[in-house]
Amino acid sequence: MSKKNEVPEVDIVIDHEAGVIREVKQPGLRSKSGHERRVNGGIYTVLVIMSIIWLAPFVFLVFQSFRSYITESGGMVAYLLPKQWSLDNYIWLLTDEKSHFLQWYGNTLIIALFCAVIQTLMVLSVSYTLSRLRFKGRKLIMNVVLVLGMFPGFLTMITLYFLLKQLGLTQQGAIPGLILIYCASSGMGYYISKGFFDTIPKSLDESARIDGATRAQVFMKIIMPLAKPIVIYTILMAFMAPWGDYVFASYVAFGSEPNYNVAVGLYRWVNVNDYQGFFTRFCAGGVLVAVPITALFLALQKYYVEGVTGGAVKG
Amino acid sequence: MNDLDYLKLTGLSKLAYKCRQFFCGIPKKLAAFFLGIGRFLVKLVMGIGSEIKDVAATFANxxxxxxxxxxxxxxxxxxxxxxxxxxxxxxxxxxxxxxxxxxxxxxxxxxxxxxxxxxxxxxxxxxxxxxxxxxxxxxxxxxxxxxxxxxxxxxxxxxxxxxxxxxxxxxxxxxxxxxxxxxxxxxxxxxxxxxxxxxxxxxxxxxxxxxxxxxxxxxxxxxxxxxxxxxxxxxxxxxWDNFRQLLSSDSASYGNTFGQVLLWTLIWAFFATFLNYFLGMLVAIMINKKGIKLKKMWRTILVMTIAIPQFVSLLYVSKMFAADGLINTYLMKWGWIASPIPFWTDPVWARVTVIVINVWIGIPYLMLIATGILMNIPADLYESARIDGANAFQMYKKITLPYMLFVTGPYLLTSFTGNINNFNVIFLLSGGKPLSLELSGNAGYTDLLITWLYKMTVSDTNYKLAAVMGILVFLVCAVINLVVYNMIPSVKNEEDFQ
Amino acid sequence: MASVTLEHVKKIYDKKVVAVHDFNLEIKDKEFVVFVGPSGCGKSTTLRMIAGLEDISEGTLKIGDRVVNDVEPKDRDIAMVFQNYALYPHISVYENMAFSLRLRKMDKEEIHRRVCQAADILGITEYLGRKPKALSGGQRQRVAIGRAIVREPQVFLMDEPLSNLDAKLRNQMRAEIILLRKRIDTTFIYVTHDQTEAMTLGDRIVIMKDGFIQQVGTPQEVFDTPKNLFVAGFIGSPQMNFLKARLTKNGQGYAVQVQGITVPLEEKHNEILRRKGVGDMDIVLGVRPEHTSVRFGNRENAIESTITVNEMMGSELHLHVSTAAGDSVILRLPTVDLDDQTRQSLSYGNKLYFNFPGKVMHLFDPKTEESLLY
Structure with a gap:
């Protein structure tokens, strides 16, 4: 009797309309045998241990960010809890004139905002076109994108750098340069939202076209309102990506400290500069970056879940 | 062998048969490939010819x-x-x-x-x-x-x-x-x-x-x-000089190093894909099990690692595992070890460490995907299996796993090639280290082709070899894709999903 | 209001697969035409070509006097009801119905008047404020129809509109479509795979198979005079019985020998066969279940058979019997006149004798599958 309960039971369902995973209370009493209880106990133990492992680095990060730079040490130390809690690191980051942190933060935010808008437009245009419109060369475009996608991204890095340099978009111009690079080819990442569009019945388009809508009107009036989850997913992804990019950002902004993004700046603190001195500042910077991003992400989690699960199933 | 004979076979011999079929099919496929190219060229020439004819005719008329x-x-x-x-x-x-x-x-x-x-x-x-x-x-x-x-x-x-x-x-x-x-x-x-x-x-x-x-x-x-x-x-x-330099194995060339890095790249991609896949599925099954409470909380805790920018989390974790990092200092303080574990300085330790930390990064993602798919498996499949007398493990093996593998086939493929090019994890964790005199071209033991390519571009400005490497990475990905495309049915037809 | 004319219309996919072959049909103004056939017969493709959702590979399509091959769907002045309703999920029923009118920049008052009128006809006034997902299947179907009728289109296209409904609702909606048609007298083209729908709704029925038109005619015509084996089998329920038989000419008259009995043909059929110059030949004989008669007393000139299944339908019995030659045949028998004892005897394994008059027989050439009579 007890064994049957070990199946991954359907007591949670994906609510496609709301785009969330929802738990459904199953009515009826279930007798809990000892075996069942032992199994559940084991699972709880595993989950608690996992939670500790998963959360620990972030908790440590927060702890260390509050360690006083002045009275203790800015480097790595052999203990976890700060002897004296202080806001030294944060104050230094935000107010000291040698700190470019606010500038980096602003740079990254600007890049992220622009990307969120432009990339979303690009991705939606491409995915909608490839999903709904039939025209000569459609298959060709999809195959070309597939082949291009197999080339490693960094291969083209120096070419892009020199292209940007020709346009004056490196070092001092790194911010618009990075926006250009992030957005220019973003249409290639159309797969997930195309998968979403593919699930909207074609008869809706057809019906609208018979009703007198042009294809542009179908796009704006019918498909876009229905695509809200995938629009949010795309915006979220486009907004988050620039916060973590080190490689291109460091290459394009090379040597021009005011034009770094947070990833480049903080990475250089720990790896290029003497990290022993800047470790706690790195932690504090990391906290300042991670908190808003994580909050945003968790708030929009359901759209993310829908995007990745849909994407994985669709391929 | 006809269909019925094939159906009679069980698990392994079925697989063996399929593999044999596949490899026997290679010459045929190659022939078809070259024939296709030939046909394409003929078509191209004829096409150009008829275009020119049309241009002339349009002018005349x-x-x-x-x-x-x-x-x-x-x-x-x-x-x-x-x-x-x-x-x-x-x-x-x-x-x-x-x-x-x-x-x-x-x-x-x-x-x-x-x-x-x-x-x-x-x-x-x-x-x-x-x-x-x-x-x-x-x-x-x-x-x-x-x-x-x-x-x-x-x-x-x-x-x-x-x-x-x-x-x-x-x-x-x-x-x-x-x-x-x-x-x-x-x-x-x-x-x-x-x-x-x-x-x-x-x-x-x-x-x-x-x-x-x-x-x-x-x-x-x-x-x-x-x-x-x-x-x-x-x-x-x-x-072709650069290709020769990268691939030939005499002492002045990079052939040996390239071989080692390629091998490690494939090993890494294998573990990073499948270890994460199965562990992620396991975690999803545990969280989704009937009677487990606070499902949403467990999920959210795991999902945090996706949300936090990788350069923060990975850099921090990398420092945790450093010789003077938290892990080593605490282990020494508690007296469990006498000297620091060489997480980043010993080749084997470093390789294992990056794979393990990648599991930490990867499980939440796979957990989400698996959760979504598990809940789409029709419940009546399990009911029918239960009536047929299957136990939990048999149901997993006969229903859950095949279903998961079928729908995530294309995902596994993209994920594998994605891991071959998984720059961030290696770069932020180990930076390719430890280096070695046995490896040429500045490569380290945890370097993937892609991070090596990065080093060549940025530190060595050896653009010619970086370019060759890029082409080779493309070829590796393309071959894997082609082979798998021919073996998994669910990736072939786009319209099947519509 | 307009006629629809298809001349040599063809649909070819990828330059290879022919979905519709040489389709010729003239649909008169205000006519209700039903395309019927099994799935994959090209009926929906044809409808979609008329709607402009599929390109026409060859031939011409006219709505009224205008050739519309290259006209966009929105400019053809047609309306269409889809199988899955295709209601816009994010806007209310009212807005769904007003959508096409708003796109045409119609006056607000006029839109309101038309939407209300359509809602009134269909009895969905109380749901106008709801979103489509808050409606039942039948209500959604009404909204879909409403969305089409507010347009007051020249031609009304319906693609299997009832097949997503359950049996009871389907019957009810079928009756409503008949009523609707009386109220908004316009040209209808209706696609279905269900022969009952086709028979009850259509002024004319177009029966299709594998991209070819098999027969065009009124419901009575296609029932009484099916042109080939396919039409004969497709129209009518239960299906027509087919038996191997031999046609023999005897002086001026013809007779059919089947399963040991001989049935002479009627004079008007004799005449047709004579005119065609038909001699002795093997044929496929078709007899509808309702045209057979069971012989309880006189077994002369009747086919002996064994009952295999007895289906009680209420007012009638469907008897599946197996003849001595091994063919299975369905017989339809009204229950009113049967006494208890006879009913008892109609059970599994018992012998039964049946025959049929000459005038109900359909004769088909086994090679061409064409009817010899019509």
Whole structure:
């Protein structure tokens, strides 16, 4: 009797309309045998241990960010809890004139905002076109994108750098340069939202076209309102990506400290500069970056879940 | 073997049969592939032939407007009242002519095209305090490629222009009206809406992806490296030399290192894909099990690692595992170990550590995907299995796993190639270290092809080898994709999912 | 209001697969035409070509006097009801119905008047404020129809509109479509795979198979005079019985020998066969279940058979029997006149004798599958 309960039971369902995973209370009493209880106990133990492992680095990060730079040490130390809690690191980051942190933060935010808008437009245009419109060369475009996608991204890095340099978009111009690079080819990442569009019945388009809508009107009036989850997913992804990019950002902004993004700046603190001195500042910077991003992400989690699960199933 | 014989086989022999079929099929497939290429070439030649014939016929049969359009693009369209189209054609022709035959010779398309075969001969040098500018191989190659793009685009547009004239004449002859410029603009929101939507993305991809990729493929056949930095030192074509240097195994070459790095890349991709996959599925099953409470909380805790930017989490974790990091210091404090564990300095430890930390990164992601799919498995499958007398493990093996594998087949494929190119994890965790004298080209034991490529580009400015490596990574991915595409049914047909 | 004319219309996919062959049909103004056939017969493709959702590979399509091959769907002045309703999920029922009118920039008052009128006809006034997902299947179907009728289109296209409904609702909606048609007298083209729907709704029925038109005619015509084996088998329920038989000419008259009995043909059929110059030949004989008669007393000139299944349908019995030659045949028998004892005898394994008159027989050439009579 007890064994049957070990199946991954359907007591949670994906609510496609709301785009969330929802738990459904199953009515009826279930007798809990000892075996069942032992199994559940084991699972709880595993989950608690996992939670500790998963959360620990972030908790440590927060702890260390509050360690006083002045009275203790800015480097790595052999203990976890700060002897004296202080806001030294944060104050230094935000107010000291040698700190470019606010500038980096602003740079990254600007890049992220622009990307969120432009990339979303690009991705939606491409995915909608490839999903709904039939025209000569459609298959060709999809195959070309597939082949291009197999080339490693960094291969083209120096070419892009020199292209940007020709346009004056490196070092001092790194911010618009990075926006250009992030957005220019973003249409290639159309797969997930195309998968979403593919699930909207074609008869809706057809019906609208018979009703007198042009294809542009179908796009704006019918498909876009229905695509809200995938629009949010795309915006979220486009907004988050620039916060973590080190490689291109460091290459394009090379040597021009005011034009770094947070990833480049903080990475250089720990790896290029003497990290022993800047470790706690790195932690504090990391906290300042991670908190808003994580909050945003968790708030929009359901759209993310829908995007990745849909994407994985669709391929 | 017929279908029924095949059905009689059990698990392993079925697989063996399939593999045998696959490998026996390779010669046939190769033959088909080359035959396909041959057919394509024949078709191409015939196509070009018939295009030329059509161009000639259009000229012979066309009226004077059509004939003039052969010289002045868009004239025919404009003369027949299609102002918009005519103007666009004419503008394109003007821009093309100006670019190709600019008065300032060193910026014109013809200049770059002419120098393309040598990549420049005059080096820039200093004469006293004055700099005498010569050629610049880099720009010659870059703009040379761009010019070829431009010429192809011109030929295509010119052909369109001719076709346009022919069509217009036909339409007019049959007594119908041509589309006005206003109709043309209107159609951009309707029949031609795909052009409107794709215009910008196509331009972006062409300039910022296709052009650079072709450029880098060409660089692989030059000696562009630290000692050949234009404009003071020009680079030139060297044929297959770089491939030889990277792949041959004599002492001056990188062949041995390349082999080792490739092997490690594949091992890494394998573990990073499948370990994460199965552990993620396991976690999903645990969290989704009936009777487990706080499902949402467990999920959210795990999902945090996706949300926090990787450069924060991975850099921090990397420091945790450093010789003077938290893990080692606490283990020593508690007396469990006498000296620090060489997480990042011993090759084996480093490799295991990156794989383990990658599990930490990967499980939440797979957990989400698996959760979504598990809940889509029809419940009646399990009910029917239970009635047939299956226990929990059998149900997992016979229903859950096959179902998961089937629907995530394409995902596993992209995930595998994605892991071959998984730059962030390696770069932020170990940076490819530990280095070794046994590996050439600055490679370390945890370096993947892609991080090695990065090092070559950024630290060594060895662009020629980086380019070769990029091509090889592409080939590896392409081969894996091709093989798997032929074996998994669910990736083949796009429309099956619609 | 307009006629629809299809001349040599063809649909070819990918230059290879022919979905519709040489389709010729003239649909008169205000006519209700039903395309019927099994799935994959090309009926939906044809409808979608008329709607402009599929390109026409060859031939011409006219709505009224205008050739519309290259006209966009929105400019054809047609309305269409889809199988899955295709209601816009994010806007209310009212907005769904007003959508096409708003796109045409119609006056607000006029839109309101038309939407209300359509809602009134269909009895969905109380749901106008709801979103489509808050409606039942039948209500959604009404909204879909409403969305089409507010347009007051020249031609009304319906693509299997009832097949997503359950049996009871389907019957009810079928009756409503008949009523609707009386109120909004316009040209209807209706696609279905269900022959009952086709028979009850259509002024004329177009029966299709594998992209070819098999027969065009009124419901009575296609029932009484099916042109070939396919039509004969497709129209009518339960299906027509087919038996191998031999046609023999005897002087001026013809007779059919089947399963040991001989049935002479009627004079008007004799005449047709004579005119065609038919001689002795093997044929496929078709007899509808309702045209057979069971012989309880006189077994002369009747086919002996064994009962295999007895289906009680209420007012009638469907008897599946197996003849001595091994063919299975369905017989339809009204229950009113049967006494208890006879009913008892109609059970599994018992012998039964049946025959049929000459005038109900359909004769088909086994090679061409064409009818010899019509």
């Amino acid at each position: 066309g009226d004077w407007k059509t004939k003039l359009s052969y010289l002045v693009m868009g004239f025919g369209s404009a003369a027949r009242g299609q102002w918009g189209r005519g103007l666009l054609f004419f503008l394109f022709q003007t821009v093309f002519n100006v670019y190709m035959f600019m008065p300032n010779a060193s910026f014109s398309g013809c200049y770059y095209l002419g120098k393309l075969s040598t990549l420049g001969t005059i080096e820039t040098y200093r004469e006293g305090r004055k700099t005498v500018y010569g050629d610049n191989s880099f720009f010659i190659l870059l703009y040379g490629v761009l010019t070829i793009f431009f010429i192809l685009a011109f030929i295509y547009t010119w052909r369109m222009n001719v076709k346009q004239n022919k069509l217009s004449e036909q339409i007019l002859k049959s007594g119908k009206k041509l589309k006005s410029t206003k109709d043309d603009i209107k159609s951009l929101a309707d029949e031609q809406f795909h052009k409107t939507l794709l215009a910008l993305p196509t331009l972006g991809v062409t300039v910022f992806t296709i052009l650079p990729i072709i450029f880098m493929i060409l660089v692989a056949f030059t000696n562009f490296d630290a000692t050949h930095q234009p404009p003071s030192k020009l680079f030139t074509w060297v044929g």
